[in-house]
Amino acid sequence: MAASDENVGVSKQIIYGGKGECPKFEKNTKVTFHFRTISPSDSTNEETVIDDSRTMGCGPFELLYGRGFKLAIWERIVQTMKVSEVARFTCKKELVRYYVLVSKSLRDVAKQNRGEKVEPLSSHRCGAALLGCHGHQSTGYEDLDHLQEHSSDLVFEIELLSVENEGSYEKGIWSMNSDEKRDLIPKLKEQGNELYKNGQYLEAAAKYGTAIGCIEILESFEAPGSDPEKALYQMKEPLLLNYAQCKLHLGEYSNAIKQTTTVLRRSPNNVKALFRRGKAYALSLKAREAKVDLEKVVQLDSSLSQSVTKLLHDLDIEQKKQDKDDRALLQGKGFFK
Structure with a gap:
């Protein structure tokens, strides 16, 4: 040129x-x-x-x-x-x-x-x-x-x-064809699981996130509600839940809520999604939202009642502490005489 x-x-x-x-x-x-x-x-x-x-x-x-x-x-x-x-x-x-x-x-x-x-x-x-x-x-x-x-x-x-030149580089997702992306997804999930077991939550989240990205690229070529799109979503759902669990460990509660909400739009009775979103709400001190999710968890799986009770108890303690701190702050500003 x-x-x-x-x-x-x-x-x-x-x-x-x-x-x-x-x-x-x-x-x-x-x-x-x-x-x-x-x-x-x-x-x-x-x-x-x-x-x-x-x-x-x-x-x-x-x-x-x-x-x-x-x-x-x-x-x-x-x-x-x-x-x-x-x-x-x-x-x-x-x-x-x-x-x-x-x-x-x-x-x-x-x-x-x-x-x-x-x-x-x-x-x-x-x-x-x-x-x-x-x-x-x-x-x-x-x-x-x-x-x-x-x-x-x-x-x-x-x-x-x-x-x-070909052979001298590792392919990125953007350059992979559909079959290569499909083959990569279970490998990324396995790598993420190993990292999670070792407490490497940030690195595990990156693996799960990349796998989710692969699936969403593949989904973009399928009609919503079609059998291929449904099959891809079935692959994506456990990855979203694993990703949310990593975000809980990392203290990124809003991100955990976002991922679990995505699951619950398709599977409103998914117990793992409800429990993890309820936990994220509880750790964010969003008591009303946490109770709605966690009470539904117990209705769907009574074996989790002890875990739910502990979460709600801890939330109540933290909420009272927060209310006490807020009241002390307001008193210091002269709101209460």
Whole structure:
């Protein structure tokens, strides 16, 4: 690609020259790079940064070359670069129509990394539907919705970090196919279980979280309520419960509540989910919510009554202590004479 070649819809501006020669790109070569996606200058001469991989929360982008990545223009532009090179590529809108899909996927991954819930599209999940073949659907991100409704040229500022030949790197989830993801899930669960047994709750949570992420990527290709989607959820439910248990040990009660609530939406009588959410509520001193969950636990499984009684007793003690502390604080401020 020439420094400027409007005939192919792309112009390139080198900001910082790279090292050596351009690498050889073969199928399954892993290309790692940071990127900034920019909306070109408008009438006010101001550029708008849409995404920046350094701040998104999912790390530098890893592209497996020659695997039919949906945003094909990225394969085309990185093969013109040297390692450590930084360059800006202005691309015609016809070449970047799938960027909305890529950006949504990356933002969703970043949300999952933060323990936040990602809502799937309400109906058609294919790229064509998202891009408007059946009418525009919300991506869940206002700026991406605007971009899919008002397509425009985009600028990609790329810093090429590394180029690795197949066999010299460990595959990341993003680059795995569906079968590879399915094979990885039970391995991650087993690794998480071992870490949990050793009291390594943070590391165990990371394994469970990665497995959940794999399943949610697979779920995104299945219709809600279909047999394949139900089968995937059955794999995900124990992972959500294990993840919640780790979060309880780590004192991250709101996250434990979030994961168990996800389970209870599908399985309202799941005793483990009710008990763990009730415990998280109790440790958060949310007495009313804790009692609702824990009383239901005893109704469903009377063998847990002793554990529930202890939790509620401890909650009552902590609640009284908190009330006493609050009263002392208010008295000190002159609320009670």
